[in-house]
Amino acid sequence: MGRGRVELKRIENKINRQVTFAKRRNGLLKKAYELSILCEAEVGLIIFSSRGRLFEFCSSPSMVKTLERYQKCSYSASEAAAPLKDTEKNYQEYLKLKSRVESLQLNQRNLLGEDLAPLNMTQLDMLENQIELSLTRIRSSKSQTMLDQLFDLKRKEQNLQDANRDLKRKLLHVGSDNLLQMTWQHDQASGSNNQEEPEPQSNELFPTACDTPMQIGYEQLCADQMGRECTNHIDGFGPGWM
Template identity: 50%
Template sequence: MGRGRVELKRIENKINRQVTFSKRRNGLLKKAYELSVLCDAEVALIVFSSRGKLYEFSSAGSMTQTLERYQRSSFSPHDNSTKRETECWYEEVSKLRAKYDSLLRTQRHLLGEDLGPLSVKELQNLEKQLEGALTQARQRKTQIMIEQMEHLRKKERQLGDLNLQLRDKLQKEGENLKAIQDFWSSNSAATGNSNFLHSSQVSHIDPAPEPILQIGYHHYVAAESADVPKSMAMAAETNFIQGWVL
């Protein structure tokens, strides 16, 4: 009795799927080796498991050599470079577009928009991101405030030192001004005493006789005991009379 036909579909049991993969992979590698030996064919086989593990076989001894031969056979020399460049640009544009869409979607989620399609786990991740961003923002704000306080304290110390310097300078100038005032006061007192002594000495000297103004004729009579001669007295009287007449 032969085996029944196996239905080709994905094996749901993980252990059975792994066992089947291992058996069929070995069988496939064996068939590729037999084909290359029996038919003298260049065979290359590449297999990736569901976990991303690589299994390969190349009858030429180098997988790169077989791939280069495949590229030369699949594309003409003229269209090879153009098509490859076009594919590269298309892949780059697709990657950039996907990245742009992802950034827009993330931005809307951070702003609290379009949260309906998100699952509970995605919402928890979004909440963690927001909490982390909020923590970093608070730390940065605290650091800036500490730096500003330190700057203000430094400025306060500088102003305090400047205030002390100005106070010392003002005190020295006040002492110098007081010394000058004392010096001038002592000189003024000494000058006043000397002037007082000089005025007291001058007050004891008899003043000079003031001149006497006589109006009219007064007969000059010389005393007998005067030292002035009579001729001089007569001449003075005559001159006085003449001047009065004129």
């Protein structure tokens, strides 16, 4: 009779587990050696025990070269499989986006009042509520925008009024300064005209009457002398020396 099938599960008995590990490890190493000899295959076997001990077998001279060859083959296979996986992933994403776009387009047509025949009463009620909610939001946004514009216009009006008030104040100030300057210039001009007005010249040719009327016969003498001087000047001759 042959041995029965061994149930594959962890051996709880520590001694039995160690014995089984040693027997099967030796058998696995023997099989790897036979495979490399019979089939001329490059075999690399690495075993770590539960205590961390290393057991290995390599048909090639260096385990490192075997591992490098394994890494190259593994990376090449993964790189070759990567484009296929990316293509499949992109196609799935494309299908999701396509269905989403079709749903949005159908919803847009329903909001515009098109393609309503396939909808039932519940869907129509939901569509009506959605439209009413959208209208409420639109009206609220419109009112808020109008209020903002009104506040901006009022603020601009107040700024213009302030600027106009400042300009009026500056204009009054400049006007008063100009009036004072014009008054000062007028006073200066009046003073200069008064200074430049020529004084009346005394008539040397006709001396005034003597202020000594008390002397007897002096007034008649002065009058006769003035008459003689006028006659001499008119004739072109001056009075002679006595």
